[in-house]
Amino acid sequence: MEASGGTKSKILTWLRISDRPVVKVYRGYVHQGNIVVFGHVLRRSALPRKKYRQNFWSNSFALLRLFMARPVAGMTVKVAGIEEDVRYITEKDGFFRLEWKPQKPLSPGWHSVKVELITANLGENDPITTGEGKVFQAHSTQYGFISDIDDTFLISHSANLRKRLLVLLTENAYSRDPFEDVVEHYQLLARSGTDEKAPNPFFFVSSSEWNLYDYILTFCERNGIPDGVFLLNQIKQLREVWKTGQNKHMTKFTRIVRILDAFPEMRFVLLGDDTQEDPNIYASLVQHFPRQIRCVYLRRVHQKNEGRTQGFVDQIIAAGVPCCYFRHSSEAIRHSAKIGLVEKADVRE
Known part of the structure; x- marks a missing residue:
């Protein structure tokens, strides 16, 4: 079994596909004082592309890898580094949407945010993995x-x-x-x-x-x-x-x-x-x-x-x-x- 698992891992690495849990955090925004962050929890996902060559097979496979993602339902995520207890259980397609009002208003511009994948048996101080994203606080524009x-x-x-x-x-x-x-x-x-x-x-x-x-x-x-x-x-x-x-x-x-x-x-x-x-x-x-x-x-x-x-x-x-x-x-x-x-x-x- 270990050899099989090792072979599978090598094949996935060669294909530039991760078989480990990933918290994918997209760009969010702030509205009326509330921060909104959304993303997916995936158990399989494409690794970031490093080379961009104008080659049919390279481009085709790079595109197809993006559709090999495997979302995970029923996983608990929480916002890291804040006093508020903000968490969400992922939907059937692995999607999550977190919303909370920070204790101090954010200044205009982009701000970093971290989302942790947690489970009860590991404890909240030992997340499985963490994803990072950004949120935008709009300037006072028309x-x-x-x-x-x-x-x-x-x-x-x-x-x-x-x-x-x-x-x-x-x-x-x-x-x-x-x-x-x-x-x-x-x-x-x-x-x-x-x-x-x-x-x-x-x-x-x-x-x-x-x-x-x-x-x-x-x-x-x-x-x-x-x-x-x-x-x-x-x-x-x-x-x-x-x-x-x-x-x-x-x-x-x-x-x-x-x-x-x-x-x-x-x-x-x-x-x-x-x-x-x-x-x-x-x-x-x-x-x-x-x-x-x-x-x-x-x-x-x-x-x-x-x-x-x-x-x-x-x-x-x-x-x-x-x-x-x-x-x-x-x-x-x-x-x-x-x-x-x-x-x-x-x-x-």
Whole structure:
């Protein structure tokens, strides 16, 4: 048995897969004084990628490893290093969400947080393992930005499952491309009504799965997308990889509503595209939260959806909310300058 276990461990190490418990902590946020942290407990997970080579087999296997994760239900996690006893029992997909009010308010910016995996028999002073993440305390700014990911700033071909899978399997976070000028637009929005020292908060809400969290985070950091909080969709298994990004999109509506409810005094700009359900979801959000939505941006990507999308654009504008349905980010930048979201002096001619 020991030899078998040793062989298995060697094979997994060679495949760069960890067979030890992991607490995966994602970026969280602070709202109305409460800290919110979420993540997964996994008993098997991909080790961080070290090399990025433009090689089909290397990229394909690196992507497939992300879907070999094995979540664990019924495990207890707690926040480390605080006096409050804040704990959560993981759900059936290994997910946890911790929320608490710290004794001292956090200053604006990013703060580190640790989450421990504990069991009663080991005792709370001897956690099985610990995961680290960050939480963002928003600065006192006027705007927040809620953005989709695939085909909004990351070229993904979401409307065509075959093309989406091909890109995921053959490219990597270093070789994928953002749309032209989209990084400039997002950086300008991050400074809208403020400056680089106190950037506006960004929330990236996507139908992509939590399996792709590190992949997406690496892409954003490499390309200069503003730092933000990610709210992705349920983790998937390897047998479901062909359905990546094909989740029930209306759960996205619920996740965005949570953000709007968490920051009732903040006005938000919604950014998406026409490949899936963003136009419908955003039109519904404008109907329910007209005072909180400052503007809507929809990228024109899928020609077959243009007529349907234009109908939702008309609904949004009729509700008194500016909406820009654009093909190139340069158009969106000019629109942002026109309505006063960004300074005209900052816009390249």
